[in-house]
Amino acid sequence: MSLTNALPVDAAKAAKSASHTLATLPTSARNDALTAIHVALSQSKEEILAANARDLTAATKAAEDGKLSLSIVSRLDLGKKGKWEDMLKGILDVRELEDPVTLRTRLDEGLDLERVSCPIGVLLIIFEARPEVIANIASLAIKSGNAAILKGGKESTESFVAISRVISAALEATVVPNTAIQLVTTRDVIPQLLALDQYIDLVIPRGSNELVRYIKSSTKIPVLGHADGICSIYLEHTADPEMAVRVIVDSKTSYPAACNSVETLLVETASLETLLPPVAEALLAKGVSLRCDASSKKALTAKLSLHSSVILQDADESDFDTEHLSLTLAIKTVSTVTEAISHINIHGSHHTDAIITSSSPLAEQFMSSVDSAGVFWNTSTRMADGMRFGFGTEVGISTNKIHARGPVGLEGLMIYKYKIRGGGQITAEYGEGSGQRSFKHEKLLF
Template sequence: MLSAEEIAKTAVAASSVLRPVSNEARVSALKRIYSTLIANKASILEANKLDLENAEKNNIAGPLIKRLDLSKSDKFDAMCQGVLDVAELPDPIGKVTFASKLDDGLDLYRITCPIGVLLVIFESRPEVIANITALAIKSGNAVILKGGKESLKTFTEVSKLIREALSETEIPSGAVQLIESRQDVADLLKQDQYIDLVVPRGSNELVRNIKENTKIPVLGHADGLCSAYINGDADVDMAVRIVLDSKTNYVAACNAIEGLLIQKGSAMVKILPAIAKALLEAGVTLKVTSEIAEALKTAGVSDDKKIVPAEDKDFETEFLSLVIAITAVDDVDAAIRHINAHSSKHTDVIVTSSKDTAERFMSGVDSAGVYWNASTRFADGFRYGFGTEVGISTSKIHARGPVGLEGLTCYQYQLRGTGQVAGDYMGAGGKKEFKHEKIDL
C-alpha cells in the first residue's frame, strides 16, 4: 500500500503528464471511461447492492441510503451520461482572459490552466466519483478521491474500471486515485507540498475539521440550509409549486429547502394555508412558530402529528427529510436578515410579483445562489449547463456555487518578448516607457 506522500507524488507526476495533453485526447479518454462504465453496469450495480445491504444492516439513515442507491430511477445512466456531457463541453484550458502590449514585441497574456492536484472528499453518493473524474480530466487536473465508507465497494469498482479505461489512453492511470480510510485523509492533508486544493463535500463538521487540519487551500461545501421567502404579493399557485418542488423533489439533496419564511399580513391568510396543505399532502412535517400555528388554526388547517412546534435550532438544521421549519417575518428586509443569520449561504429563493422586491432580496442575501420565482432545486451543475459539478461551494474565494470546469482552473501569465530586459525600462534603471496597450481578444 502506498503512503500518503507516495500517493501525492503519483498524482503530481500524473498531473505533469496530463497538463499539456490536448483537449482531443482528454475527450477521447472520457469517452473510453463512458463506454467502460456502460459495459460493466452489472458489476457496478452488484457492488452497489452490497453497499446497500451493509448500510441497512448498520442502520444508516434513510436519506443517506437513498443517496447511495445507484439502481433507482436513471441514476446509473445519468452518471454515465454526465461523463459524456463534460467531454462535450468547451475546453477550459488555454483560454486567453487578458492581453496587453507592454511594448513593441513584448506581449503579456493571462491564460487559463489546470490547478494541478485535487483532493476531493465526499460522502455516500457513488455517482460522484464519475462526475469528479470527468471534471478533473477535462480540466487537466489529477485527482485523489475519498468517498464515504457506506459506498466503498461501489467506489472501488468504479475506480478500478476508470483506471482500466485510462490505461488505454494518453492519460496516466495515476491521474485518478482512490483512498479508503480517514487516516489516509489525515495524512494527505499534510501533503501541502504536492496537493493544490482540497474539496470537502459534507457536513459543516467535516469542512471545519479539514480547514483546521491542513495548510492546503480548501474549497468548502457544507450544509445546504436553503430557504424560501414568500412575499405578500406572490401568486398563490406559483408559491405552492415552487415550495413543494424545492422541498419534496429530492429531500436528501443539499439544494432542498429546509426553511420557509412567510410575510406577515395577507400572505398568512391567502398563501400560507395553500402551501401548508400541499406540504401536508406530500407527507411533510411542519415545524412552526406559534404565530404560524395560530394562522393555520384560523384557516382550518390542522394535523396534530404533522404540525408541531418549532425550536430555534430547527432554523439551523439540514433535515434532509420530509420536514420543514416555518416562521413569519415582517417584510423582505427581515427575510434577508433571517437568511443571512441562519443559512449556510447555499441557495435561497423569493417568490414575489414585484421586481423591485426581488432585486432587493437578490442583492441583499449573501448566498451562492439567489433565485426569483424558481425552485432551489435548479442549484446544480448539470442544470446550469456545467455538465456536472465537483460540488457546490459556499466559499467566496476562487469559486462559488456549483463548481464545474471553470472552478477547477486557475491562470498563468505568459510574456512573449523579443529579447527585452527590465533594466531598459523605467522603474528598473532604464528610460524606456511601457505602452500598456490592450490587445483585442
C-alpha cells in the same frame, strides 16, 4: 485510475508527477480518455449497480440499527431514477466543454501579455456516500488536466471499487497516466493526506457537515466546499399562489437529502392567511413535517382542517439553524423583505436562497442583498446544481468567498498563469520621465 494501498505520501508523489504529464497533454488526448470511460461505464452498468445494491443493503441495515442516517442511505442509491443516466451524460457534457477563456493585453508594441488557464495540480477528494461522485470527479479532473486522489466512505466501498475498476481498465488504452486518478481504500489515511500540502493543492470534501468541518480545521491545504446547506425561501404576498406551491414543494420534496433543498420558509405576515395555507396543505400531503413559529401555526390552525392542524409542530430557535436533510421544514413569519434578508444572512449558510414574488424591485433587492452563492427569483432552490447550470457536472457546491462559489465545475478546477512574449523590453525604459515609454494596455481579441 489506480486502486492503491500505497502510503499516502507515495500516492501523493505519484499524483504530483502524473499531474505534470496530464498538464501537457493536448485536449484531444484528454477527450479520448473521457470517451473511453463513458463507453466502459455504459457496458458495465449491471455489474456496478449490483455492487451498489450490496452497499445499499448493508447501509439500509445500518440505518435500521440506528448506525447510519437515512440521508446517507438515500445519497448512496445509484439506482435512483435518473442518477445513472445523469452520471453518464455528465461525462460527455464535460468532454464538450471548452477551455475557459483567457485574457490578452498588448502591453506595448511587441510585448504581449496573455493569461492562459492551467490545471491547479493535485486534488484530494474526500467523500462519504454518492458513488456517482467518482465518475464526475474523474471526468472533470482528466478534462482539466488535474491529478486526483479519491478517498471514499466505507458505506459505498463496493460501488467505488466496481466503478474505479471499470474506469481504470478504460484508461489503460489511453495516454492518461494510470496514477493520474488514484482511489485510496486504506482506512484512517485522511489525517496523513491532509498533511501533504507540498504535493496536494486543493481538498474537496463531499459529505456531512461534520466531515467538512473536521477537514477545514485539520489542513493548511485550501478546502473547497460547504459544510451546511441551510437554504431559505421567502414567500412574499404578491407571489402567484400556484407558483408558490410548485416551487416550495419541489424545493423541499424532490430530494430532501440534497444540500440545495429548502430548510426554512420565511413567510411575509401579509401571506400568512392567503399563500401559506395552500403551500402547507401541499407539503403536508407530501408527508412534510412543518415546524411553525407561533404566527404561522395560528394562521394554519385557523385555515386548515383539524386533521391537518394536529400534525403541525412548534419550531424552536434551533430549527432555523438546522439542516434537516429530511422531510422537515421550519416556518418563520417576517414582516418585510429586509427582515427576510437579515434572517438569511445571519442564520443561512450562504448556499442558495430564493424569493417568490411578482415584484421585480423586491426580487432585485433580495438578490443583491442576500450574501449567498445562489440567489433565485421564482424558481426552486434545487436548481443550484452544476448539471442544471450547464457545467456538465460538478465537483461540489462551494460556499467559499474565494476562488469558486456555488456549483463548481471545470472552471473551479483551473487556475491560470501569465505569459509575456517580448523582444527585449525592460522596465527601466517605461515611466513618466522624458524619453520614457508608456504602456499601451490595449485589449486584444482571442
